[in-house]
Amino acid sequence: MSTMTVILAAISLYLVAGIIFTIIFQLKGLSKIDEGVNGSGWGFRIIIIPGCIVFWTGLLRKWIKANKEIIDPAKEHA
Amino acid sequence: MGASYLAVGWNRQKKIYDWLIFAFCVLYLATFVVLTAIFNPDYTFETVLIRATSTLAVIILHVTLSIGPLTRINKKFLPLLYNRRHLGVSMFCIILVHGSFSILQFHSLGNVNPFVSLFTSNTHFGSLADFPFQALGFFALIIFFLMAITSHDFWLHNLSPKVWKTLHMFVYLAYFLVVMHVMLGVIQYETNPVFIIIMLIGAFTLIALHLIAGTREVNKDDVIYKLKQDGYVLVCDVKDIEEDRAKMFCLDTERIAVYKTGGKLFAVNNVCKHQNGPLGEGKVIDGCITCPWHGYQYLPQNGQSPPPFKEKVSTYDVKLEGTHVWLNPKAYAEGTERPGAVISVVNAE
Numbered sequence: 194m195s196t197m198t199v200i201l202a203a204i205s206l207y208l209v210a211g212i213i214f215t216i217i218f219q220l221k222g223l224s225k226i227d228e229g230v231n232g233s234g235w236g237f238r239i240i241i242i243p244g245c246i247v248f249w250t251g252l253l254r255k256w257i258k259a260n261k262e263i264i265d266p267a268k269e270h271a
Numbered sequence: 272m273g274a275s276y277l278a279v280g281w282n283r284q285k286k287i288y289d290w291l292i293f294a295f296c297v298l299y300l301a302t303f304v305v306l307t308a309i310f311n312p313d314y315t316f317e318t319v320l321i322r323a324t325s326t327l328a329v330i331i332l333h334v335t336l337s338i339g340p341l342t343r344i345n346k347k348f349l350p351l352l353y354n355r356r357h358l359g360v361s362m363f364c365i366i367l368v369h370g371s372f373s374i375l376q377f378h379s380l381g382n383v384n385p386f387v388s389l390f391t392s393n394t395h396f397g398s399l400a401d402f403p404f405q406a407l408g409f410f411a412l413i414i415f416f417l418m419a420i421t422s423h424d425f426w427l428h429n430l431s432p433k434v435w436k437t438l439h440m441f442v443y444l445a446y447f448l449v450v451m452h453v454m455l456g457v458i459q460y461e462t463n464p465v466f467i468i469i470m471l472i473g474a475f476t477l478i479a480l481h482l483i484a485g486t487r488e489v490n491k492d493d494v495i496y497k498l499k500q501d502g503y504v505l506v507c508d509v510k511d512i513e514e515d516r517a518k519m520f521c522l523d524t525e526r527i528a529v530y531k532t533g534g535k536l537f538a539v540n541n542v543c544k545h546q547n548g549p550l551g552e553g554k555v556i557d558g559c560i561t562c563p564w565h566g567y568q569y570l571p572q573n574g575q576s577p578p579p580f581k582e583k584v585s586t587y588d589v590k591l592e593g594t595h596v597w598l599n600p601k602a603y604a605e606g607t608e609r610p611g612a613v614i615s616v617v618n619a620e
């Protein structure tokens with residue numbers, strides 16, 4: 194396998210993971226990380242899909258952080 | 272701004288703006304196709320499409336990148352700035368056609384993966400005349416892609432303004448890649464130098480505009496205010512400020528906008544909370560200071576965005592003595608209510 198093929202495979206893998214993440218995230222995580230999402234329409238949700246697939250690692254980090262804050266409200270005052 | 276997100280923040284003005292962009296693009300592409308059909312009837316449809324979209328995108332790219340410095344040189348251009356990101360996204364959609372068709376035409380006929388072919392079919396990286404210019408276009412396209420998919424305000428908040436801004440500054444790298452892509456590509460495909468000349472004129476215009484706008488900003492900030500008392504600095508005459516507009520002053524490296532509205536003067540920090548837009552270049556609309564860039568609003572007396580929004584900027588004290596405007600550069604906490612300075616009839620005359 195050439196270097197190019199390896200790089201391409203890695204990128205494809207990352208993006209496939211992003212697609213899977215985006216499906217779950219749109220259903221469960223999106224409204225947790227940003228209150229502005231509440232009350233927004235499906236047009237908004239569609240328009241951010243490509244970004245979710247590419248920047249999924251960053252969103253995942255935010256989502257985990259948001260979950261921690263809900264479980265442990267004491268931290269909000271820290 | 273803290274309320275619910277919309278897919279696209281359309282209003283009447285933005286709709287007109289978008290229809291104009293759309294009409295221009297259609298007209299341009301149609302003209303290009305017709306002219307090619309008349310003068311170069313042997314070109315394939317793919318070639319025409321590749322060239323029509325690439326040249327259109329380059330025009331839009333130049334317009335987009337000129338808007339920033341133009342508005343700093345003359346406020347008449349502000350309406351263009353208002354909807355700049357729609358121009359950017361349109362540019363990406365158009366150039367995506369160019370990139371896709373180029374890959375289809377030049378790299379998808381063999382049995383090698385087209386993306387692998389894009390980088391391996393030509394490896395003359397040391398040669399100017401044979402340089403793999405398509406790779407340059409590819410990286411530029413990736414940058415435009417990342418900018419387009421993050422153009423919604425959701426991304427500004429969730430990638431953090433700093434990361435977002437950095438990502439969008441890469442447009443200048445992308446622009447450089449495009450210049451090189453065109454210059455090195457055209458040498459290989461064309462004998463007609465007109466593409467190179469147009470590209471060079473465009474690039475020089477852009478650089479000149481940025482330089483002019485840049486030196487103007489520096490000159491503005493370098494004004495030294497000599498008269499000071501009790502922490503206040505004499506900045507201007509009350510007549511220098513138009514009704515519902517502001518003048519911007521740079522005191523102790525802080526930029527402050529002094530607004531005149533409803534018979535009073537108010538001072539707020541010049542930097543918009545959205546993307547650091549210059550509040551002093553906006554105007555008062557419906558009683559709110561309105562940022563010229565994307566329309567975020569703040570109340571003049573306390574620097575707070577009207578509910579349900581939550582943005583706040585710092586406020587400052589202003590006072591009037593005769594017709595002289597005195598400004599105190601000490602910032603109050605963001606959102607602090609200040610009384611402002613009442614302009615009496617005597618001052619106004």
Ligand code: HEM
Pocket residue numbers: 318321322323325326328329332366369370371373374377405407408409410411412449452453456457460466
């Ligand atoms: C995947 C990305 C890209 C590929 C594979 C690609 C490929 C090509 C090819 C093969 C040509 C020569 C076409 C011909 O004359 O028949 C060309 C020319 C050109 N490209 Fe690109 N390009 C890409 C991205 C871009 C981008 C992002 C821009 C600018 C925004 C751009 C602007 C131009 C221009 C202005 C020309 C010269 C006019 C023309 O011949 O079409 N390209 N590109």
Ligand code: FES
Pocket residue numbers: 543544545546547548549562563564565566567
């Ligand atoms: S910078 Fe976007 S509204 Fe002010």
